[in-house]
Amino acid sequence: PKCCKCSHRINRKGKPWRMEENYRSSKEIVELADCLISRNTKRVPMNFKAMFETGFKAIHIPFFKESHITDLIMEILQKGYAYQDIAVIARTNKELLMLCECADRAALEGGTAVPMERPKFYLREDFVFCCVLDLLELSLKGMGRDKPLFRLLSGLGCEVSKENRNLSLYEDHLAQGLIYGFDGGRSKPVFSDRG
Numbered sequence: 001p002k003c004c005k006c007s008h009r010i011n012r013k014g015k016p017w018r019m020e021e022n023y024r025s026s027k028e029i030v031e032l033a034d035c036l037i038s039r040n041t042k043r044v045p046m047n048f049k050a051m052f053e054t055g056f057k058a059i060h061i062p063f064f065k066e067s068h069i070t071d072l073i074m075e076i077l078q079k080g081y082a083y084q085d086i087a088v089i090a091r092t093n094k095e096l097l098m099l100c101e102c103a104d105r106a107a108l109e110g111g112t113a114v115p116m117e118r119p120k121f122y123l124r125e126d127f128v129f130c131c132v133l134d135l136l137e138l139s140l141k142g143m144g145r146d147k148p149l150f151r152l153l154s155g156l157g158c159e160v161s162k163e164n165r166n167l168s169l170y171e172d173h174l175a176q177g178l179i180y181g182f183d184g185g186r187s188k189p190v191f192s193d194r195g
Contacts, residue, residue, distance in 0.1 A: 027053035070106035
């Protein structure tokens, strides 16, 4: 949120671009999530729009105990719903993996198997998404961070290596004259003695 609110200071010529269309989640889920997120006072105001609706009501269960996931799903099934009508959403993939492990344990202990798909990690694999995250990290934490700079450069097809292991990747590339310096304002050329 901090970066979104101050982006006009980073790039004065830039125009706001909001990605408010949600193609993954239904209208019911988007509205519930928007309601929950609206309580965050530091939130950047957004007007999310879902591209489809299911007709099924989304339900938020605060303080839910992972060990009860199988019982909850079985209760929903007994009300006439099918497995494909049920979606479990959590804040992180780690929480979803814990729910899957609880369902697996319940199946082993009691013989009630609940088919659950493992969480999707597609955002971590999406090149554009990863580039945006790396750029944000470099912008907020400084250019001396090797991992995001390495991912960006190698993702763009550059062969990345350091001549001086005592320098950060950024400092090393500046010293070699391979990149232009960036001081947080305007970029300026850096020339090396190599000509």
